Amino acid sequence: MAKTAKLSKEVKHIVIAGNIGAGKTTLTTALSKHFGWEPQYEDVENNPYLNDFYEDMPRWSFNLQIFFLNSRFKQILEIQRGKSVVIQDRSIYEDAQIFAPNLHSMGLMSTRDYENYLSLFETISSSIKPPDLVIYLKASIPTLVNQIQKRGREYEDNLRLDYLKRLNDYYDSWAGKYKDGKMLVIDVDNCNFVDDKEQLGEVVNKVLAELNGLF
Secondary structure (H helix, E strand, C coil), rough: CCCCCCCCCCCCCCEEEEECCHHHHHHHHHHHHHHEEECCCCCCCCCCHHHHHCHHHHHHHHHHHHHHHHHHHHHHHHHHHHCCCCEEEECCHHHHHHHHHHHHCCCCCCHHHHHHHHHHHHHHCCCCCCCEEEEEECCCCCHHHHHHHHCHHHHHHHCCCHHHHHEEEHHHHHHHHCCCEEEEEEEHHHHHCCCCCHHHHHHHHHHHHHCCCCC
């Protein structure tokens, strides 16, 4: 795929947001290759809590969320200090405004831990800038389940459907209220950018239009 016109130098940070199985990593890779951006992914392989979390969510939810919060905070500081345009697989806002409150509401994180977590997030968020563009991959539960099964990660075998459904509800609510900057919503049910190059090209054009419209 040929590179498109250059973007403003002010663009530094693009985020791919979406539920588990929505296609964030795939789109992060595709857009990074197309635009020449630096990709940053979730550190799934080296996450010391992920397997334990899926085995026993109440015990490990706080530990997992703190790990994600810390790793994404480090990434954002590097982005703000650096000169590269970075595209990030999932945002720090999803951790704090979707995953943590969902765990708390399901009784999988104690109120004490949740309040401690939110306090830490507020401290962190006061020192970072929001991304230049959030790309939200909106997908139905059947689409998510299908893509999760296709990638075959063993630790995701224990994922509960009600957990995915509640996350989807939180995502839709968050996207509807997002006011920190530009957000592009991609309907994954009707846009197979994974297997269809033409549809990926449409996503690329939409991203380009959003970013060039920023300035």
